[in-house]
Amino acid sequence: MNNTLIECKGLSKNYGKTRALSNVDLTLQAGAPIALIGPNGAGKTTLLSLLCGFIRATEGSVEVMGHKAGSNHAIRRLSALPQDASLDPHFTIAKQLQHYAQLRSVDNPAHEAQRVLELVQLTEKSTDKPEQLSHGMRKRVLLAQALIGDPDLILLDEPTAGIDPPNVKIIRELISAYADKATFIVSSHNLDELEKVCTTVVHLADGELRSVSAIDDVNNEGVLSIALRAEQRGAEEKTNVLNIETIESMHGVKSARLRGATDLVIEYDSENYPDTDIEILTYFANNNIRYRRISKGRSLEEQLFSDDEAG
Amino acid sequence: MDILKNIIIIATLELRRAFTTRRGLAVIFAFALIWALLLRYGVFGAAEWLRTGGNAIGAMINSRTVTSLLNWEVPEFAVFWIISLYLFPMLCLTLAADQTSSDRARGTLRLVSLHATRGSIFFGRYIGLLVVQYLLLLLVIAATVIVVVIRDQSMLPVAMETAVMVFVNLCLLIAAYTAAMAVISLFTKSARQATTWAIILWLAIGILIFWLGRYFPQADSLKWILPGAHIKHLLHHTSWQSLQLAIVPLLQTAALLTSGYIVMKVRDL
Numbered sequence: 001m002n003n004t005l006i007e008c009k010g011l012s013k014n015y016g017k018t019r020a021l022s023n024v025d026l027t028l029q030a031g032a033p034i035a036l037i038g039p040n041g042a043g044k045t046t047l048l049s050l051l052c053g054f055i056r057a058t059e060g061s062v063e064v065m066g067h068k069a070g071s072n073h074a075i076r077r078l079s080a081l082p083q084d085a086s087l088d089p090h091f092t093i094a095k096q097l098q099h100y101a102q103l104r105s106v107d108n109p110a111h112e113a114q115r116v117l118e119l120v121q122l123t124e125k126s127t128d129k130p131e132q133l134s135h136g137m138r139k140r141v142l143l144a145q146a147l148i149g150d151p152d153l154i155l156l157d158e159p160t161a162g163i164d165p166p167n168v169k170i171i172r173e174l175i176s177a178y179a180d181k182a183t184f185i186v187s188s189h190n191l192d193e194l195e196k197v198c199t200t201v202v203h204l205a206d207g208e209l210r211s212v213s214a215i216d217d218v219n220n221e222g223v224l225s226i227a228l229r230a231e232q233r234g235a236e237e238k239t240n241v242l243n244i245e246t247i248e249s250m251h252g253v254k255s256a257r258l259r260g261a262t263d264l265v266i267e268y269d270s271e272n273y274p275d276t277d278i279e280i281l282t283y284f285a286n287n288n289i290r291y292r293r294i295s296k297g298r299s300l301e302e303q304l305f306s307d308d309e310a311g
Numbered sequence: 312m313d314i315l316k317n318i319i320i321i322a323t324l325e326l327r328r329a330f331t332t333r334r335g336l337a338v339i340f341a342f343a344l345i346w347a348l349l350l351r352y353g354v355f356g357a358a359e360w361l362r363t364g365g366n367a368i369g370a371m372i373n374s375r376t377v378t379s380l381l382n383w384e385v386p387e388f389a390v391f392w393i394i395s396l397y398l399f400p401m402l403c404l405t406l407a408a409d410q411t412s413s414d415r416a417r418g419t420l421r422l423v424s425l426h427a428t429r430g431s432i433f434f435g436r437y438i439g440l441l442v443v444q445y446l447l448l449l450l451v452i453a454a455t456v457i458v459v460v461i462r463d464q465s466m467l468p469v470a471m472e473t474a475v476m477v478f479v480n481l482c483l484l485i486a487a488y489t490a491a492m493a494v495i496s497l498f499t500k501s502a503r504q505a506t507t508w509a510i511i512l513w514l515a516i517g518i519l520i521f522w523l524g525r526y527f528p529q530a531d532s533l534k535w536i537l538p539g540a541h542i543k544h545l546l547h548h549t550s551w552q553s554l555q556l557a558i559v560p561l562l563q564t565a566a567l568l569t570s571g572y573i574v575m576k577v578r579d580l
Binding site: 084086 | 313314316317320321324327328332333334335414417418419421422423424425426427428429431577579580
């Protein structure tokens with residue numbers, strides 16, 4: 001069975017003389033959430049806008065589930081949270097969601113509007129107009145709009161930009177909970193958030209496709225990141241409890257370095273010395289070194305930076 | 312099928328916007344107020360003048376338009392005809408200005424396009440605003456019939472027939488103007504900007520055609536591309552013969568809607 005969600009061939013987009021997207025060949029399959037990353041001006045929003053059919057390609061083609069982007073068939077199966085879109089200020093939220101549900105031929109539009117509002121935990125705001133809501137709530141309503149009619153593909157362009165942590169948490173949890181019903185493509189600068197929900201990363205830079213890779217790539221093994229407690233750093237200076245040289249001298253450890261004030265990053269040979277992480281943790285326990293968080297593998301940010309450095 | 316259904320859904324929302332939102336109701340209130348004053352002091356007063364002393368003055372002025380006005384069986388509709396032939400197009404420039412412009416600027420158009428095709432949006436908005444204007448037109452025509460009946464109940468049958476003729480002609484005229492506003496709305500960012508551009512374009516194109524006509528007499532026929540070009544000819548008609556000119560607004564509407572639809576299809580949102 002063909003599970004191809006998106007197929008871009010030689011896709012380019014120019015805005016006047018500026019080339020926003022250049023010759024992108026990309027095929028994505030349905031499944032777990034996909035992260036779309038890259039710096040400002042990388043072409044993320046342009047790519048998502050092309051997939052939604054908001055804009056037309058200058059060159060190349062883009063298909064969504066076998067249909068031309070923007071066609072009637074494509075919009076039946078796709079939905080999105082566009083970056084700078086706002087709801088109509090003259091109607092209540094429920095009325096607008098109901099209107100969208102009607103357009104999607106959902107059986108009971110009023111019920112559907114309530115269902116999606118419930119998903120984003122905004123049922124009590126259904127009779128409010130958009131300007132009565134906070135920025136974060138408006139984003140959640142836009143996410144609710146994207147869930148109407150259970151589309152197969154949901155594109156989220158910067159869904160957490162400029163919103164507070166509680167709203168970010170609600171959006172992130174909803175994406176995780178809904179991931180078995182639809183494939184999400186999420187564009188964001190918040191790499192930590194993307195890492196929590198996505199498994200595949202599409203990396204764009206300067207309008208070109210740099211890579212498509214899995215977050216849990218095998219190359220990602222052999223890295224331990226430890227966020228030390230702030231007071232630990234003080235303790236290190238006074239008593240020298242945390243001795244980086246000691247860690248570096250352990251079997252299999254390639255390097256140990258402090259990144260910033262409290263982040264200790266240790267790289268080791270996980271293939272030949274798979275128990276190195278246990279040894280490091282034992283060292284921490286024996287010396288009563290306290291930490292806030294520990295994570296295995298390179299963060300998405302580190303992967304990207306090292307990729308950029310390598311490139 | 313879905314497209315047709317969505318056109319109706321989008322058109323219905325425009326009706327709701329006009330008749331249930333605070334902003335829409337304010338516009339309708341202003342419209343009703345203007346027409347109440349026009350009916351009381353314009354239509355009623357002028358009709359009285361046409362009935363009593365119009366013939367003598369008409370003979371003195373010897374104007375074709377004044378003579379045409381005197382030929383109306385129902386003088387109230389003679390005055391209504393003149394006022395509405397100029398006033399409804401002007402109202403259309405504001406009432407139908409915001410078909411897609413502010414939604415595009417706000418990004419709402421992108422949201423709607425995720426749930427309906429661009430064609431449904433374009434035609435749905437157009438039809439919705441057309442129906443709103445037709446309902447308002449019906450309202451003032453009904454009020455004019457009431458004014459006639461208050462004066463003379465026996466005039467009801469002829470007033471009704473005249474009302475239908477006036478309604479059909481004005482509907483055609485409004486359709487062309489609304490189609491023009493649908494196209495202008497595609498290139499502007501707000502209702503105000505759309506109205507401003509409409510006025511500028513009408514004046515500029517009118518002057519250009521007039522200027523061209525002075526040097527190339529054939530260019531004078533270009534005037535038919537502008538909605539409202541047949542208004543001065545309509546002024547001389549008092550019966551269903553006016554529909555001889557129906558082809559003009561019909562062709563203008565078809566041409567404008569076709570070009571608007573093409574622009575809507577290919578333009579970035």
